[in-house]
Amino acid sequence: MTSRMFGPARVALASVLWALVLAVLAGCSFQPEENVWEISGPVFGTRYHISVVMAGDQARLEAIASGIEQALEQVDASMSTWRDDSELSRLNRRDDQSNWTSVSDPLYEVLSKALEVSRLTGGAFDVTIGPVVNLWGFGPQAQPETAPPDDLLARVLAGTGFEKLELRKQPPAVRASSPQYIDLSAIAKGYGVDVVARYLDSEGVGAYLVEIGGEVRVRGRKPGGDAWRLAIEQPVSGDRQVNRVVALEAGAMATSGDYRNYYESEGQRYSHTINPETGRPITHNLASVTVIADDCMTADALATGFNVMGYERAQALAIRDNIPAYFIIRTDDGFETHQTPAFSSYVTQ
Template sequence: MTSRMFRPVRVVMVSVFWTLAVAALAGCSFEPEEKIWEIAGPVFGTQYHINVVLTEDESRLENLGSGIEQVLEDVDASMSTWREDSELSRLNRREDQSEWIELSEPLYEVLFVAAEVSSLTDGAFDVTIGPVVNLWGFGPDARPDQVPDDQELKAKLDQTGYEHIELKSDPPAMRAHRPQYIDLSAIAKGYAVDAVARYLEEAGVGAYLVEIGGEVRVNGRKPNGDAWRLAIEEPVSERRQINRVVALDRQAMATSGDYRNYYESEGRRYSHTIDPETGKPIRHKLASVTVIAENTMLADALATGFNVMGFERAQALATRENMAAYFIVRGDNGFEAHYTPAFTAYLTD
C-alpha cells in the first residue's frame, strides 16, 4: 500500500473506434455495440488497469472512474502501513492491544481471511511479520546499510506470531496477547481488487477485468463471447516473457514470486518474501506460484503462503485441498512448470 495521491482517472477506449450494430429490421433501427473500455491509473505504488464491457457512454465511464478511485482510496485509508493516518497504522501504534479494539468491516474481513490462511499454511503466511519485513527494508522504513544479524532477527521475531491475535465479528474487533505490528501488503491488494469488482457489479457492470499490480479478478466474457485470457509470467527480472496462458470467466488469480521485488548486498540477492519461521528472505527453488481462487484476497494470501512454503510442501497442500495452483521451479536445465489437478481446467492450448 502507498500514500501516493491519486491522479485523475484516465479513461481510455481499448478499441479506438466504436460502431453501431445495424439491425436489419423495418425502419433500420440501430443498437449500440458493446466494447471493452479501460480505466487506469496509479495506486499503492503500482498501477491499476480495469476493463469494462459497456456501450459508449462518456458520463457513465467518468462516474465509474470516480467511484473506482474512491474505493481504492478507502482501502488505502484503512490498510496502508505507509500512511500514518490509516486505520491500520493507528492500530499498530497502540502500545496496549490487550483490550478489544473496534475494526472497520473491511479490515476485519481481511484479518479474518489472513488468520484462516495462516492456520492452513502452518504460519507460512503471517501478517504479524511486519517488524521483520521493516528490518530488511521492504516496508516503510529505509533499507538498512547492512543485512540484519541473527540477534536483530531474533529480537524482531519474538514480537511476531499470528496466533497472538484474536478476532470477533459482532461487533468487528481484535485484540492481541502482546502488541503486534500488522503488515497486510500480501493480502490487501487482493482485497482492493475484490472491492473494485463488488463496486462494478453494484453499478451494473456484468463483464469486467480488474487488475492491480498483477492481481486479477474477472467476471463475464468479452463482447465476442471469449473468456478473459491472462498470462503467467516467466519468473525473470530482466524482461517480460510469458510462461503460460490461462482462460477465466468468473475467477481471481494472484502470483507470488521472488523475481521482482528484491535487492542485492555483497553479491547476494534478498527477496522481499520473508519466511516467518526464520525471519529471513526465502531461498529455495520455487521461483513463482500462481493461485486461482473464488476471490483475489484469498488467491493473494495463498500465493504468498505457498511461495514461503516451497514447492514440495505447497504442492502437497494445494493438491490435498483441491486448490488450483501453478508452480514454476528452478531446475537444472531451466524453469520447470508443475500444477495441481484443479489448475488443469484453466489452461489454454
C-alpha cells in the same frame, strides 16, 4: 500501499493487448454498441487497469471511474502501512493491544481471511511479520540494503506470530496478547481488486477485468463470447515474457514470486518474501506460484503462503484442498512447471 500514488483515472477505449497478465483484447470484433473500455490509474505504489464491457456512455464511464478511485482510496485509508493516518497504522501504534479495539468491517474482513490462510498454511502466511520485513529493508521505512544482525533479528522475530492475534466478529474488533505490527501488503492488494469488482457488480456491469499490480479478478465474457485470457509471467528479473496463458470467466488469479522485489548485498540475493518461521528471505528454488480462487484476497494470500512454503509442501496442500495452483521452479537448466489437477482446466497454452 500508499495514498501518494493516487491520481486521476484515465478512461479509454481499449485497443491493444495488455502486456503479460492482461491478454484480453486481441482478436476481438465488437458490436458497435458494446466495447471493452479501459479505466486505469496509479494506486498502492503500482497501477490499476480495469476493463469494462459496456456501451460508450462517456458520462457513465467517468462516474464509474470516479467510483473506482473512491473505493480504492477507502482501502488505502484503512489498510496502508505507508500512511500514518490509516486505520491500520493507528492500530499498530497502540502500546497496549490487549484490550479489544474496534475495527471497520473491511479491516475485520481482511484480518479474518489472513488468519484463516495462516492456519491453513501452518503460519507460512503471517501478517504480523511486518517488523521483520522492515528489518530487511522492504517496509515503509526502508533500511540500508544489508542483512540485519542475528541477535536483533531473533529478538524481533520472537515478538511476532499470527496466533497472538484474536478477532471478535460482533462488533468487529481485534486484540493481541502482545503488541503487534500488522502488515497487510500481501493481501490488501487482492482485497482492493475485490472491492472494485463488488463496486462494478453494484453498478450493474456484467463483464469486467480488474487488475492491480498483477492481481486479477474477472466476471463474464468479452464481446464475441470469449473468456478473459490471463498470462502468467516468466519469472525473469528485468524481462517480461509469458510462461502460460489461462482462460477465466469468473474468479481471481494472483501470483507471488521472488524475481521482482529483491536486493543483493555482499554477493547474496535477498527476496522481499520473508519466511515467518526463520525471519529470513526465502531461498528455495520455487520462483513463482500462481493461485486461482473465487476472490482475489484469497488468491493473493495463498500465493504468498505457498511461495513461502516451497514447491513440495505447497503442492501437497494445494492438491489436498483442491486448490488450482501453478508452480514455476528454477533449475540449473532454466525453469520447469507443475500444476495441480484443479488448475489444468484453465490452461489454454
